[in-house]
Amino acid sequence: MATDQKNSVSALATQICNQINSVFSQSTISETLPSALSFLLEEISATSFRQGRVFVHGVGREGLMLKAFCMRLAHLGLSAHCVGDMTTPPISSSDLLIASAGPGGFPTVDAICGIAKSNGACVVVVTAQPENGSAVKYADKIAFLPAQTMAKEEESVSLLPMGSVYEGAMFVLFEMVVFKLTGILGQTPEAIRSRHTNLE
16 A cells, blocks of 8 residues: 555656656757756856846746745855845846746836846846747846746646646756856855855
8 A cells, every 4th residue: 555655656746747847858949049048057157257146036936936046046156136135235237137927927027127127237037938928028038948837728637737837847947057057166065055054
């Protein structure tokens, strides 16, 4: 009985992981836009080398994925900030804003991108709707993540409801960025761990 339950849980986990993995194996990524991974690595590295700061913004579960990413960027030694935190500094021309708008745009995300753009910052928009989203007009670069969001009707019953495929893909994408950045920025595991908070 316990073995059957374990196999069932493992099978369910595999199905969910496969659904997220399918986002990164779609041929549309290379055919329409350069990969989101390449854009994020390029812009974050450039921001680091010019000693700029990285700001992140998203709403709902997209925002939570970006907050987790921001934490790891800080562990990598970058000056990283979540828009809306009390200690977030003003954005300037040497800085980078990474914003997520899975369905293409949200009024609050559009407004934040507009402010960043008007202050000369570089804006990267992560989205599943790169061609007609309202946030795209503010983007210097578009990180295309072709995953299911709430903006698209689900064609079949999915293990991951609403925008969970997109949000799960965000987590995986950001972990790939962190892995690659570790090498680009010359960070060691010890240095990364030393920046983790000890006030928990």
